[in-house]
Amino acid sequence: MTNEALLNGLQRLPSGDKRLLKAFVVVAVLGLALGLVCGALTGFRRAGFVSLAPGLGYKILSLHGVSIFFYWLYFIQAGLVLMLASVYANGTGRLVGRPLAWLALALMIAGFALSEMTLTMDVPLLYDGHPKLVTGNTMIPGLFYLGYVVMSVGLFLVGTVGILTTLMPKFEGSVGPWSAVTFATVAWAGLLIVSAMAGFNVFLPPMLWAFGLGPPISDYAMKWHVLFHNMHYLPLMATVIIWYVLVETMTGVRSIFGSQFSKKVFASYLILVPPTFLYHMFLDPSLSETVRVIGSLLSLLIAVPTVLVYLIIVSSLECYARAQGGKGLFAWMRLLPWSNPAMTAIGLAAINLAIGGALSFVLIQERLAPLLSDTFFVPGYFHFLTLGTVTLTFIAALLYVVPGITTNPVWRPQLLNKLPYVITFGLLVFGAAGVTAGYIGVPRRVFDVGYGGEAPIGWEPLMVVVGIGAIFMSAGLGVYVYALARMLLRPAGKAGQQAVALPVVSLGAKPVGRHPAWVGPLSVLVVLGAMAVFTVLGFELMQSVPLSATGGGHAHH
Amino acid sequence: MRDNSEIKRPHPTTRRGFIVLCGFAVVSLYGLWASYGAVPTSLGTAKRAMQTPATGMGSAQDMDSHIPVEEFRRRARAFVDANSLPDGSVKPAIADRSGAAYISEPVEVYVMARQYSYWPAVLRLGANIPYRFRIMAMDTDHGASIKFKGAAYMIRVRAGHAVEKVLVFKEPGEYPIYCTVYCGVGHDLMKGRIIVE
Numbered sequence: 001m002t003n004e005a006l007l008n009g010l011q012r013l014p015s016g017d018k019r020l021l022k023a024f025v026v027v028a029v030l031g032l033a034l035g036l037v038c039g040a041l042t043g044f045r046r047a048g049f050v051s052l053a054p055g056l057g058y059k060i061l062s063l064h065g066v067s068i069f070f071y072w073l074y075f076i077q078a079g080l081v082l083m084l085a086s087v088y089a090n091g092t093g094r095l096v097g098r099p100l101a102w103l104a105l106a107l108m109i110a111g112f113a114l115s116e117m118t119l120t121m122d123v124p125l126l127y128d129g130h131p132k133l134v135t136g137n138t139m140i141p142g143l144f145y146l147g148y149v150v151m152s153v154g155l156f157l158v159g160t161v162g163i164l165t166t167l168m169p170k171f172e173g174s175v176g177p178w179s180a181v182t183f184a185t186v187a188w189a190g191l192l193i194v195s196a197m198a199g200f201n202v203f204l205p206p207m208l209w210a211f212g213l214g215p216p217i218s219d220y221a222m223k224w225h226v227l228f229h230n231m232h233y234l235p236l237m238a239t240v241i242i243w244y245v246l247v248e249t250m251t252g253v254r255s256i257f258g259s260q261f262s263k264k265v266f267a268s269y270l271i272l273v274p275p276t277f278l279y280h281m282f283l284d285p286s287l288s289e290t291v292r293v294i295g296s297l298l299s300l301l302i303a304v305p306t307v308l309v310y311l312i313i314v315s316s317l318e319c320y321a322r323a324q325g326g327k328g329l330f331a332w333m334r335l336l337p338w339s340n341p342a343m344t345a346i347g348l349a350a351i352n353l354a355i356g357g358a359l360s361f362v363l364i365q366e367r368l369a370p371l372l373s374d375t376f377f378v379p380g381y382f383h384f385l386t387l388g389t390v391t392l393t394f395i396a397a398l399l400y401v402v403p404g405i406t407t408n409p410v411w412r413p414q415l416l417n418k419l420p421y422v423i424t425f426g427l428l429v430f431g432a433a434g435v436t437a438g439y440i441g442v443p444r445r446v447f448d449v450g451y452g453g454e455a456p457i458g459w460e461p462l463m464v465v466v467g468i469g470a471i472f473m474s475a476g477l478g479v480y481v482y483a484l485a486r487m488l489l490r491p492a493g494k495a496g497q498q499a500v501a502l503p504v505v506s507l508g509a510k511p512v513g514r515h516p517a518w519v520g521p522l523s524v525l526v527v528l529g530a531m532a533v534f535t536v537l538g539f540e541l542m543q544s545v546p547l548s549a550t551g552g553g554h555a556h557h
Numbered sequence: 558m559r560d561n562s563e564i565k566r567p568h569p570t571t572r573r574g575f576i577v578l579c580g581f582a583v584v585s586l587y588g589l590w591a592s593y594g595a596v597p598t599s600l601g602t603a604k605r606a607m608q609t610p611a612t613g614m615g616s617a618q619d620m621d622s623h624i625p626v627e628e629f630r631r632r633a634r635a636f637v638d639a640n641s642l643p644d645g646s647v648k649p650a651i652a653d654r655s656g657a658a659y660i661s662e663p664v665e666v667y668v669m670a671r672q673y674s675y676w677p678a679v680l681r682l683g684a685n686i687p688y689r690f691r692i693m694a695m696d697t698d699h700g701a702s703i704k705f706k707g708a709a710y711m712i713r714v715r716a717g718h719a720v721e722k723v724l725v726f727k728e729p730g731e732y733p734i735y736c737t738v739y740c741g742v743g744h745d746l747m748k749g750r751i752i753v754e
């Protein structure tokens with residue numbers, strides 16, 4: 001039988017917990033919707049499809065980054081981590097410390113409101129809010145930092161409730177060993193707490209400064225990068241945890257490598273992620289060459305846990321599918337439930353992860369930093385991860401969570417099943433043009449790349465292609481947002497009514513036997529090849545530049 | 558639950574050791590980096606690899622020349638006053654083009670980056686002559702990227718710090734300079750030009 005831990009667990013939650021989770025999801029989707037509209041406008045503005053005054057343009061870009069990268073990702077992670085903690089921590093079946101979680105939600109909403117309001121009022125600070133950009137009145141920027149601080153307090157509480165919920169059964173002596181999912185949930189909740197503390201660390205001092213209570217800020221960049229690094233690996237770890245849960249829910253397949261092994265891999269995130277933030281700072285004059293070489297080396301290890309979880313999942317699936325008579329190198333995949341929109345979403349998320357991952361490795365080589373940092377290469381590649389991998393995966397999880405807590409069925413599953421293709425197509429267009437633009441120097445965060453007619457050849461046409469990609473990305477994401485809003489806001493179904501289940505298969509009925517698993521390792525090989533190609537392209541382009549540049553040499557004073 | 562340990566001899570591709578190996582395969586990118594001289598290949602060459610620029614554009618290392626802001630402003634004014642042409646561009650004088658002196662002493666160039674312009678905005682330089690660029694961000698952080706035919710070369714400048722770089726332009730041409738670090742609403746107005754003659 002297909003594993004039903006997720007569905008049954010969701011339905012058995014006390015109604016108070018359901019209300020709380022629903023509230024987190026509603027605000028998360030609101031953040032996603034705002035971010036989506038602003039992202040679309042940003043893309044269209046860069047392409048020249050719409051015209052906005054520069055001040056307004058940068059406000060919209062700030063709102064895009066803040067709404068979607070901070071608030072959508074934090075609210076949805078909060079909701080999902082609490083969901084996993086209460087559903088998977090054996091024995092509880094409920095949240096421990098629910099009032100604390102409501103307080104957390106209230107604080108995070110206050111932060112959200114402050115951030116959005118201040119960004120529309122003052123100099124657009126963008127989502128990283130560098131205090132050196134603050135000029136004149138510091139009151140509104142102060143409230144902007146306060147927004148982030150208050151959100152961080154909320155996040156801290158969410159992590160705490162998540163951990164309490166998983167630990168409580170242990171204290172009560174009611175359960176034995178943790179499942180791999182419970183273990184991963186604790187790691188996730190723990191890293192959310194780390195993120196919250198990194199958030200205080202960055203935003204508290206500029207807040208105090210802006211309110212006239214503290215000294216000016218001099219070390220913002222380093223602190224910001226510590227937070228930022230954590231912020232963008234955490235959702236990736238969350239993504240592979242969700243894959244792990246959804247694959248089991250949709251196919252009944254569990255890891256053939258044993259749960260002990262999965263736990264070790266999830267634990268390795270805790271060790272590998274923190275020390276690798278250095279590569280964000282390769283252009284910073286304060287770093288020595290030695291530090292940067294070490295930074296590049298450490299960064300190579302960063303993909304290891306994600307590749308391992310990917311292999312655990314794909315190889316387990318392949319092995320089970322072959323045991324069920326699946327054949328061919330790829331044909332076995334037909335046994336997977338592709339008519340389930342959550343399956344399609346995570347399937348394409350895996351492809352987007354491969355593309356985004358391959359591109360990201362160009363940026364960890366410090367010698368290539370002067371070619372690509374701060375160019376459109378960066379948004380060109382990372383949307384494969386933020387939108388194509390992480391957001392698609394979280395939406396896939398919501399296709400289970402929302403019906404589970406509202407008993408409303410999934411809205412038009414066949415239509416939703418096409419959206420991952422629309423979004424991925426849009427991303428391919430956006431990404432191909434964006435990455436090419438980056439290689440030839442088009443800067444990010446610049447709306448008019450025409451430079452008053454002085455723009456190099458190719459810059460403007462590439463931005464038009466980016467805009468065309470953005471149309472498909474926004475359309476696909478827009479339909480998802482509509483579907484989720486409908487499912488969330490419709491009055492709940494009749495009491496006791498079962499949510500209509502999405503199509504699943506059961507690959508787990510028979511013992512596995514001895515079967516090979518080729519697709520996982522093969523795809524790692526392909527990604528490696530792609531990384532090599534993009535890296536070579538970077539080095540060759542750099543060498544083609546008719547310039548020699550060296551540091552200042554002996555010119556000290 | 559049903560895990561591979563229950564099977565006597567799992568297929569090699571489904572063993573833990575095998576996937577761990579695959580997971581660490583990305584580290585092989587190191588070989589590619591080494592082939593471009595971007596990372597050390599052995600302890601002996603480590604020091605050299607770190608010191609000599611591997612690519613035409615050199616390493617990302619930027620020097621901070623620790624010139625105080627006011628001193629920098631004074632020097633930049635003096636530089637522009639001494640070298641301005643009637644069309645407003647600035648052409649640094651090359652005092653002695655022969656002999657060893659000029660090889661070891663690059664020509665000094667000062668650029669101020671500020672919201673939302675470069676000063677001087679247009680520089681006229683000679684090909685294959687080393688120039689010691691000192692660029693300071695006067696207000697907030699800025700960038701100063703130089704666009705060539707193919708790629709561009711990016712420089713980040715932190716507020717109040719002078720980045721110092723010796724640049725040699727190898728081909729005549731007109732190269733736009735533009736800001737690549739968001740610096741406020743006029744960010745996309747920041748542009749300049751280097752004309753190599």
Ligand code: HEM
Binds near residue numbers: 039
């Ligand atoms: C409909 C989908 C989306 C579209 C059309 C879109 C479009 C864009 C564009 C054009 C930019 C580049 C702005 C520039 O550098 O000039 C951008 C930046 C960015 N996007 Fe998106 N985006 C979308 C979805 C997302 C999602 C889902 C996330 C994260 C979860 C995200 C996170 C970001 C971030 C963090 C930036 C950088 C902002 C900055 O540089 O200040 N985007 N987006």
Ligand SMILES: [Cu+2]
Binds near residue numbers: 671739
């Ligand atoms: Cu600037």
